[in-house]
Amino acid sequence: MESKEVILLVEDQEGFRRIYQDVLNADGYEVLTAMDGEEGWETAKQKKPDLILLDLGLPKMDGFEVLRRIREDPETKKIPVIIFSVIGEQKDIQKALEMGANDYTVKGFYTPREILGKIKSVLTQADLKKD
Template sequence: MSKEQSRSILLIEDDLFIKELYERQLTKAGFEVESAEDGASGLVKSSEKKWSLILLDIMLPEVNGLDVLRTLKSKPETKDIPVILLTNLGQDSLIKEAFDVGAEAYLIKSAYTPKQIVEEVKEFFNKHDEKK
């Protein structure tokens, strides 16, 4: 089993086209990927298993990504799951708030191809493994 195959990623993204692109690329790279289309269902899925990483869009219906992040970081069973935020918003105040709440990284979707997102995820895991 490769390192990627032992990694589970929860993708919380409401844009179906982007969600399917990211799911396909991450799965092709060997990751186990599940997804949710809104913040509320993302929060439910976040507690269903021990995720290696959550990729979280900020602009979501029902519960926005920052509120999802706040909830994840406040619950004992999800507070240690690393979260990378994905968005098309590049506002400095939003980025600062995301890091203050506990985001590991912040990626602007329009600046990366899906393959580059996969490379960023792999790089994150490599750095994360080095810290252990």
Template sequence: MPKILIIEDEKVLAQMYKEKFEKEGFEVYLAFTSNEGLDLAKKEKPDLILLDILLPGKDGISFLKWLKNELQISSIPVVVLSNYDDPKTKKEAFELGVKEYLLKTDYTPQQLVEKIRKYL
């Protein structure tokens, strides 16, 4: 069963994604801040991280920088799922190694599952 970590501060959205991925056979962990996400990534070593950019405290870009420096988990693929559609931020995210930068409004939960599967 593939493990994914969802880092999303909007709890209703996070829960909706969690339920959808679990129905599709994934083991899902939720974090609501970058700090929680980094701790869970180290502990659970997920197969993929689904990351929001706008988070309380340290943002998603800060998380990507941390992840890159954590050798045990730096190779985990990351897909950004955000409402933040800023070209500079997208460029920086790709430079930090994200696989895709998706806008929440462009994908249904089912389409998101299909996108994620190709990285597992």
């Protein structure tokens, strides 16, 4: 791997941000963080990360709106997005998947390490598509 892969974490809970930033850093990823929807969208557009972890319940602009903008913009529409949900949001997840999210995971139900596994497999699939 020549350069570090960049992952954007859009999450308003400080705890989750730190947990996932730490676990991704420990595994050698570069992590960008955003605390709300607007910041998330701005960062995605400017930095074009390799993958976005997107919470749905965000201040200022909700996750669905961020996802819609990412998928509508030609520069960002290829970026894989994993919905970063909490338990009990089955309907929201379904909606996000229909809107073009690549996958979803449930914070708390799975350990950070298990979620890391999912991130890796989504990245691998995205790499395969690119080639």
